[in-house]
Amino acid sequence: MSWTDERVETLKRMWSEGQSASAIAKELGGVTRNAVIGKVHRLGLSNRNDEPEPAPVPAPEPAIGSGAEKKIDRKPAPAAEPARPEPQPEVAAVPADPVKEEPVTPPVFTPVPRRPIVPAGQPLPPQPSANEISPETLASVREVEKRAKKLTLMELTERTCKWPIGDPATEKFWFCGLPSQAGKPYCDAHVSVAFQPMSSRRDRRR
DNA sequence: CCCTGATTCGC
DNA sequence: GCGAATCAGG
Numbered sequence: 001m002s003w004t005d006e007r008v009e010t011l012k013r014m015w016s017e018g019q020s021a022s023a024i025a026k027e028l029g030g031v032t033r034n035a036v037i038g039k040v041h042r043l044g045l046s047n048r049n050d051e052p053e054p055a056p057v058p059a060p061e062p063a064i065g066s067g068a069e070k071k072i073d074r075k076p077a078p079a080a081e082p083a084r085p086e087p088q089p090e091v092a093a094v095p096a097d098p099v100k101e102e103p104v105t106p107p108v109f110t111p112v113p114r115r116p117i118v119p120a121g122q123p124l125p126p127q128p129s130a131n132e133i134s135p136e137t138l139a140s141v142r143e144v145e146k147r148a149k150k151l152t153l154m155e156l157t158e159r160t161c162k163w164p165i166g167d168p169a170t171e172k173f174w175f176c177g178l179p180s181q182a183g184k185p186y187c188d189a190h191v192s193v194a195f196q197p198m199s200s201r202r203d204r205r206r
Numbered sequence: 207c208c209c210t211g212a213t214t215c216g217c
Numbered sequence: 218g219c220g221a222a223t224c225a226g227g
Contacts, residue, residue: 002219003218003219020209020210020211021210021211022209022210031220032220032221033210033211034220034221034222035219035220035221036220037210037211037212037213037220038212038213038218038219038220038221039218039219039220040211041211041212041213042218042219046211046212157208157209159208160208
């Protein structure tokens with residue numbers, strides 16, 4: 001394979017889209033990711049940084065006192081552990097006195113961390129229902145889920161378990177992420193609840 | 207381990 | 218110019 005104009009164009013496009021070298025190589029075919037990276041460099045488009053330069057660190061200028069400061073003695077600074085803020089409960093504190101309360105927030109767009117919107121009636125992630133899975137298997141799954149890697153959607157790969165755990169409407173939601181069975185989307189435990197032979201499924205009413 | 211990009215260097 | 222091998226890192 002050679003770098004025809006068309007192939008180079010595809011390379012440029014995908015690279016600018018942020019695609020990985022391996023993904024591009026896969027798309028093009030006949031080349032390895034090394035070849036792609038090599039070409040990328042030769043084309044001089046290695047810098048995918050169109051970012052507006054991450055602000056040259058606004059050095060927190062200490063307020064200059066009126067008196068002429070002598071020296072700025074830098075302590076070795078024993079690296080004081082940054083105080084870890086305890087995770088606050090999500091419930092916003094309700095003003096004790098709504099009448100006296102000053103309007104703290106202007107009626108403009110408030111960048112309150114939005115949570116994923118799940119339409120009403122959206123079925124929850126598949127959860128092994130007790131009447132279809134044996135108690136043993138169910139217990140096994142529960143146990144496995146304690147060790148879930150808790151991956152986000154973007155962290156899933158072809159070989160991570162994609163079984164959803166929790167309620168997508170809340171923060172307590174993630175994907176299992178344990179090693180998936182070869183060729184399957186789930187890990188062993190979740191495969192066992194996800195794929196059931198018709199025979200065992202049939203007639204398991206109540 | 208899986209993956210990423212960066213670099214080198216013989217071809 | 219090309220890209221495998223290698224390096225460095227997450």
